[in-house]
Amino acid sequence: MSEVVQKATLASKAASPLASITTEDKNKALLMMADALIEQADAIITANSEDIERGRADGTSESLLDRLRLDTKRVGDIAEGLRQIVELNDPIGEVLEIIERPNGLHIEKIRVPIGVIGMIYEARPNVTVDAAGLALKTGNAIVLRGGSAALSSNRKIVEVLHSALEQSAIPADALQLIEDSDRASVNELMRLNGLIDVIIPRGGSSLIQNVVQNSTVPVIETGAGICHTFVDASALTSMVDEIAINAKVQRPSVCNSMETLLVHADYDTAAFVQLAEQLREQYKVEIRGCSATLERLPWATLATEQDYATEYNDYILNVKIVGSLDEALQHIATYSTKHSECIVTENESHAARFMQEVDAAAVYHNASTRFTDGFEFGFGAEIGISTQKLHARGPMGLPALTSTKYKIYGNGQVRG
Amino acid sequence: MSEVVQKATLASKAASPLASITTEDKNKALLMMADALIEQADAIITANSEDIERGRADGTSESLLDRLRLDTKRVGDIAEGLRQIVELNDPIGEVLEIIERPNGLHIEKIRVPIGVIGMIYEARPNVTVDAAGLALKTGNAIVLRGGSAALSSNRKIVEVLHSALEQSAIPADALQLIEDSDRASVNELMRLNGLIDVIIPRGGSSLIQNVVQNSTVPVIETGAGICHTFVDASALTSMVDEIAINAKVQRPSVCNSMETLLVHADYDTAAFVQLAEQLREQYKVEIRGCSATLERLPWATLATEQDYATEYNDYILNVKIVGSLDEALQHIATYSTKHSECIVTENESHAARFMQEVDAAAVYHNASTRFTDGFEFGFGAEIGISTQKLHARGPMGLPALTSTKYKIYGNGQVRG
Numbered sequence: 001m002s003e004v005v006q007k008a009t010l011a012s013k014a015a016s017p018l019a020s021i022t023t024e025d026k027n028k029a030l031l032m033m034a035d036a037l038i039e040q041a042d043a044i045i046t047a048n049s050e051d052i053e054r055g056r057a058d059g060t061s062e063s064l065l066d067r068l069r070l071d072t073k074r075v076g077d078i079a080e081g082l083r084q085i086v087e088l089n090d091p092i093g094e095v096l097e098i099i100e101r102p103n104g105l106h107i108e109k110i111r112v113p114i115g116v117i118g119m120i121y122e123a124r125p126n127v128t129v130d131a132a133g134l135a136l137k138t139g140n141a142i143v144l145r146g147g148s149a150a151l152s153s154n155r156k157i158v159e160v161l162h163s164a165l166e167q168s169a170i171p172a173d174a175l176q177l178i179e180d181s182d183r184a185s186v187n188e189l190m191r192l193n194g195l196i197d198v199i200i201p202r203g204g205s206s207l208i209q210n211v212v213q214n215s216t217v218p219v220i221e222t223g224a225g226i227c228h229t230f231v232d233a234s235a236l237t238s239m240v241d242e243i244a245i246n247a248k249v250q251r252p253s254v255c256n257s258m259e260t261l262l263v264h265a266d267y268d269t270a271a272f273v274q275l276a277e278q279l280r281e282q283y284k285v286e287i288r289g290c291s292a293t294l295e296r297l298p299w300a301t302l303a304t305e306q307d308y309a310t311e312y313n314d315y316i317l318n319v320k321i322v323g324s325l326d327e328a329l330q331h332i333a334t335y336s337t338k339h340s341e342c343i344v345t346e347n348e349s350h351a352a353r354f355m356q357e358v359d360a361a362a363v364y365h366n367a368s369t370r371f372t373d374g375f376e377f378g379f380g381a382e383i384g385i386s387t388q389k390l391h392a393r394g395p396m397g398l399p400a401l402t403s404t405k406y407k408i409y410g411n412g413q414v415r416g
Numbered sequence: 417m418s419e420v421v422q423k424a425t426l427a428s429k430a431a432s433p434l435a436s437i438t439t440e441d442k443n444k445a446l447l448m449m450a451d452a453l454i455e456q457a458d459a460i461i462t463a464n465s466e467d468i469e470r471g472r473a474d475g476t477s478e479s480l481l482d483r484l485r486l487d488t489k490r491v492g493d494i495a496e497g498l499r500q501i502v503e504l505n506d507p508i509g510e511v512l513e514i515i516e517r518p519n520g521l522h523i524e525k526i527r528v529p530i531g532v533i534g535m536i537y538e539a540r541p542n543v544t545v546d547a548a549g550l551a552l553k554t555g556n557a558i559v560l561r562g563g564s565a566a567l568s569s570n571r572k573i574v575e576v577l578h579s580a581l582e583q584s585a586i587p588a589d590a591l592q593l594i595e596d597s598d599r600a601s602v603n604e605l606m607r608l609n610g611l612i613d614v615i616i617p618r619g620g621s622s623l624i625q626n627v628v629q630n631s632t633v634p635v636i637e638t639g640a641g642i643c644h645t646f647v648d649a650s651a652l653t654s655m656v657d658e659i660a661i662n663a664k665v666q667r668p669s670v671c672n673s674m675e676t677l678l679v680h681a682d683y684d685t686a687a688f689v690q691l692a693e694q695l696r697e698q699y700k701v702e703i704r705g706c707s708a709t710l711e712r713l714p715w716a717t718l719a720t721e722q723d724y725a726t727e728y729n730d731y732i733l734n735v736k737i738v739g740s741l742d743e744a745l746q747h748i749a750t751y752s753t754k755h756s757e758c759i760v761t762e763n764e765s766h767a768a769r770f771m772q773e774v775d776a777a778a779v780y781h782n783a784s785t786r787f788t789d790g791f792e793f794g795f796g797a798e799i800g801i802s803t804q805k806l807h808a809r810g811p812m813g814l815p816a817l818t819s820t821k822y823k824i825y826g827n828g829q830v831r832g
Contacts, residue, residue: 197806216629218634393821394822410780
């Protein structure tokens with residue numbers, strides 16, 4: 001039996017008792033996990049330094065090494081993340097619906113854990129702890145397959161978390177780490193129907209597409225964000241400046257940052273040029289535009305079709321001048337990844353059409369797309385942002401990690 | 417461009433305007449579809465007789481031919497099904513959640529259509545109409561790929577429905593039928609990510625497994641039912657008889673009928689033997705049992721491991737004598753397909769454990785598993801019964817055909 005099958009089987013067996021553990025006991029276990037991380041911070045940082053050294057020897061970029069690196073402060077933040085999960089409402093057991101039937105059947109729709117979650121992600125040790133915390137809080141077992149560049153860190157972290165779980169009501173087997181760094185172990189994990197109930201990939205587009213294309217287990221796609229901001233003719237220039245700058249540069253590397261600015265041809269040209277120059281000069285943003293953009297910004301480069309279809313996650317911005325709301329809607333329908341889209345306008349009927357017609361997880365009127373985030377919506381920690389339409393869409397709080405079950409109570413009813 | 421890509425593209429283009437059509441206009445279109453089916457019933461029955469003749473020539477079984485056959489009464493029932501969908505509440509546009517954030521953002525979570533549904537099913541022309549009605553009522557476009565044995569019927573039905581849609585507010589392109597009867601068209605349909613948002617397979621286990629194993633589009637699995645009834649020591653004998661007989665023979669061919677009866681060793685042996693004999697003599701049920709069963713029913717045959725793992729959909733029943741509730745729970749955990757499971761007991765603590773611990777879409781105390789059905793739960797027509805844990809579980813009413821979208825209203829908010 002392979003490591004993957006063996007560990008998935010252990011997780012699956014642990015899922016059943018885990019489903020009935022009280023909120024209090026789950027919270028105690030999470031606090032013990034947080035305490036253990038703090039107590040063992042030095043050992044974790046030592047293991048992490050092995051990953052960092054190996055990464056540096058392999059020529060890993062400084063920005064990736066930075067995402068991988070743990071220090072005392074970061075371990076503290078990760079432990080604090082677990083404590084925040086303790087504060088969240090436990091959705092398990094919630095009665096979502098009660099139906100009384102004419103034949104006397106009493107039906108209750110109840111929130112239950114999904115079962116076993118498979119998590120496939122990159123070399124980010126914080127995800128190991130976050131995902132474990134969110135899964136266990138919702139009564140789910142979890143099988144983690146993190147990027148091999150973080151293997152020493154993940155192995156030590158899971159060892160520390162196991163030592164905490166062994167003192168708790170949660171079976172330690174509910175948390176499993178796949179250590180096999182061969183790619184085949186990823187493929188095996190995502191075809192374990194019957195043992196794994198859902199696969200959640202988190203990472204870059206190639207990781208996610210590999211899962212979407214090859215998983216036979218149901219997937220929750222946490223996908224790419226090619227997010228647009230449409231500046232309508234009537235938009236207030238000061239609001240446009242704030243929203244566009246925030247959406248582009250507040251954190252360009254994340255999925256809900258802006259990749260393309262659509263500007264109505266009748267929007268104040270001087271204000272647009274000033275905004276573009278500020279983005280270029282103050283924030284070092286490279287601008288790629290359509291030919292009408294280049295008439296206004298002779299220094300910009302010409303955007304290609306491919307540019308409009310690219311998630312840069314960087315200080316690069318596409319600009320397109322559009323003649324109408326319809327042209328903006330059409331552009332978005334063509335290039336959007338259905339993540340987060342924004343209209344800046346004072347025209348209420350334009351806003352209403354945009355909010356209704358744009359097909360995306362989050363649609364904004366007069367606010368930055370950067371708000372698509374579990375904390376910003378008031379959900380607390382999130383396992384990711386879903387860009388698919390089934391099960392969960394947008395920021396996924398704890399309820400996204402649950403399923404439902406109908407309990408039907410009778411006194412001998414049979415079907416006629 | 418293949419037929420599948422061409423038709424999926426047309427459906428995808430129609431999905432966008434369809435999402436904004438009012439409930440009144442959608443209901444009018446459904447009524448026009450129903451009227452058109454009645455008016456064109458003769459032409460539909462003529463087309464159907466071609467399928468029947470071809471099927472008979474191909475040696476199709478009488479029971480399959482019966483499922484395929486249309487007559488005036490059946491066409492009338494199918495049209496009546498559309499009228500019943502008109503009566504159901506339209507979930508689209510429903511505000512599921514309103515969040516007011518401290519920064520003034522106003523967030524609404526709204527029910528929206530999924531987009532384009534791909535439906536893969538067997539030679540049952542009624543599914544063509546049901547699925548079209550449920551999809552269009554919820555603002556979804558639909559691409560149908562029915563069994564090739566019903567192609568003449570489906571082609572005529574869709575032609576009739578198109579003629580009705582052309583008089584309505586719904587774009588006729590929102591309903592597409594794949595006529596290519598090659599299996600490759602099924603495989604193509606379920607890999608059209610970006611054009612198709614969900615695949616719903618309906619049919620036998622090999623059809624469903626083919627979709628689960630090969631679809632890259634998200635799937636809602638409407639799966640098999642190996643359903644158990646556990647007769648506890650304290651169960652009332654009259655209630656056991658009614659529930660067991662109903663669960664087994666009221667309609668053995670469906671997924672929520674019983675395949676295995678688990679009987680506590682302390683349950684009244686005489687009552688058990690009488691029930692088994694009644695099933696055998698009055699209802700012609702073949703019984704396959706464990707060795708303890710055979711001690712009580714010397715005429716039964718010995719059940720194999722494979723029998724316990726089989727969905728018979730027929731007049732065959734497995735019986736196992738168990739020593740305890742735990743043994744029953746263990747058997748169910750091993751062999752259940754997580755569809756519908758029942759305990760008959762007067763022991764409240766046993767009932768509570770069973771209802772909590774059994775992992776299934778529907779868990780019953782003292783009622784027949786045959787109630788797992790959209791109509792019986794009060795949901796009206798259903799697109800199927802989901803046996804997966806994501807998105808929808810159990811009978812799927814109209815809300816199962818919806819997604820959600822967050823609308824965020826601001827006045828210039830940016831993220832700090």
